Amino acid sequence: MTTTEAPGGSAAVDDATRSVARPFYVYAVLANSLFQRGVFVLYLQQRGFSAGQIAVLQTLIYLVSGFAEMPTGVIADRIGRRASIVIGQVLIAGCLLGQVTSSNYWLFVALFVGHGVGMACVSGSDSALLYDLLVRRGATTGYVKIKSRFTMLGTVTSGIAIVLGGQMQAFSWVIVYVGSAACLILAVVVLISRVPEIRGVDAVDEQDGTEKAHRDATPWRALLRVATPALVTLAVVSGLMHATLTPYIIFTQKTLSDQGADTALVSVVISAGFFAGGLVPLLSDRVNRRFGYRAVVPVSLLALALALGLSGLGLVWVTIASFLILVGIPEITAVLVDNVLNEAVPSRHRASLLSMIAFVESVLIGTGYLVLGILMDGLGSSVGMATYAVVPLLACALWLPVLLRGARVTTETAKPTDAQAS
Numbered sequence: 001m002t003t004t005e006a007p008g009g010s011a012a013v014d015d016a017t018r019s020v021a022r023p024f025y026v027y028a029v030l031a032n033s034l035f036q037r038g039v040f041v042l043y044l045q046q047r048g049f050s051a052g053q054i055a056v057l058q059t060l061i062y063l064v065s066g067f068a069e070m071p072t073g074v075i076a077d078r079i080g081r082r083a084s085i086v087i088g089q090v091l092i093a094g095c096l097l098g099q100v101t102s103s104n105y106w107l108f109v110a111l112f113v114g115h116g117v118g119m120a121c122v123s124g125s126d127s128a129l130l131y132d133l134l135v136r137r138g139a140t141t142g143y144v145k146i147k148s149r150f151t152m153l154g155t156v157t158s159g160i161a162i163v164l165g166g167q168m169q170a171f172s173w174v175i176v177y178v179g180s181a182a183c184l185i186l187a188v189v190v191l192i193s194r195v196p197e198i199r200g201v202d203a204v205d206e207q208d209g210t211e212k213a214h215r216d217a218t219p220w221r222a223l224l225r226v227a228t229p230a231l232v233t234l235a236v237v238s239g240l241m242h243a244t245l246t247p248y249i250i251f252t253q254k255t256l257s258d259q260g261a262d263t264a265l266v267s268v269v270i271s272a273g274f275f276a277g278g279l280v281p282l283l284s285d286r287v288n289r290r291f292g293y294r295a296v297v298p299v300s301l302l303a304l305a306l307a308l309g310l311s312g313l314g315l316v317w318v319t320i321a322s323f324l325i326l327v328g329i330p331e332i333t334a335v336l337v338d339n340v341l342n343e344a345v346p347s348r349h350r351a352s353l354l355s356m357i358a359f360v361e362s363v364l365i366g367t368g369y370l371v372l373g374i375l376m377d378g379l380g381s382s383v384g385m386a387t388y389a390v391v392p393l394l395a396c397a398l399w400l401p402v403l404l405r406g407a408r409v410t411t412e413t414a415k416p417t418d419a420q421a422s
Helices: 010-031 040-046 051-067 069-079 081-099 105-122 125-137 140-168 173-194 200-204 219-226 229-258 263-290 293-311 316-326 329-344 347-379 381-387 390-405 417-421
Strands: none
Touching: 010 125, 010 140, 010 173, 040 051, 040 173, 051 069, 051 105, 051 347, 069 081, 069 105, 069 125, 069 347, 081 105, 081 125, 081 173, 105 125, 125 140, 125 329, 140 173, 140 263, 140 329, 229 263, 229 293, 229 316, 229 329, 229 347, 229 381, 229 390, 263 293, 263 316, 263 329, 293 316, 293 329, 293 381, 293 390, 329 347, 347 381
């Protein structure tokens, strides 16, 4: 795939980038205004569910989302990326409304399954839709900047919504859940009214002759064609990075508590880390231009290993400092890797292939939760954290040959101009 430039030079590219970005920014704010996200466990407890039952629901939504990634990705390429997002958000909104009107556990099981499917419909489709809209405008060079701001707005909005949800539930749980569902519906309205639809076949029509010569009939054939060793390694390394970062953020709550921090301090630290993780990606575009993803990947992995190792010292303020300073670095890498993967895969099956990669990440993250939980139970929270540092170090070792050889992530036939220059 060749990165084209919009007619009129850089000014036209900037205008095209802004016109594509604006509705996505509004969508990011609305889609992440989920007020129940930080208090839903309390709601489930009030419904009479035990900790074990709640754990089953959480595990279920995670597994369903992971296994639904590939079929929903194929659907997104066939019927349209925007349509897939709309279906997913409407399904999630319906599940949230169902949760606030019922107390039957088996109905909650069904609702959480539906929620997981909805998450899978959105995952991959939003990135594919955004990237191919930029392809259509000849402005893919702006993807990293838009994606970093999109991530920042979503993360910061989530943090604010969590705080508001804690206040709203004091008045009524109905307000919390209906408010979340309403924001998702508004996000859908923004997409339908301001973002054009793109299917896989539509996106291919925007490509050059080289891309047209490789119109794979299925995403599996496309995967075999683009799956260079470097691309596969990047997908695995990215999955291991997320399998470290996500459990680390969640289990830091327990680590801090075991090291003597009270609940109020833990909540402040986690909230601060949440906002840091949202703001730091704003540096992604600058970091990408100056260093490139190849160098940033190992830096992020080593930062995670250092943070985990410092947590193992058992000193609460060292754990807090390392968490706040280092937790945002992998978020930069996530944006850069997302851009590289979008460049590497063909437009016709973009949502399908991104969903396959998301499936790998989901499996690794789920395994990471299990492994870190076992380590913390068996060795204690601090030592368990430090021991888990072997995971990002392993990922760094996997990436090292790609870094030293300068191996290409993209194929010769689907190689973007930007990638050639990097």
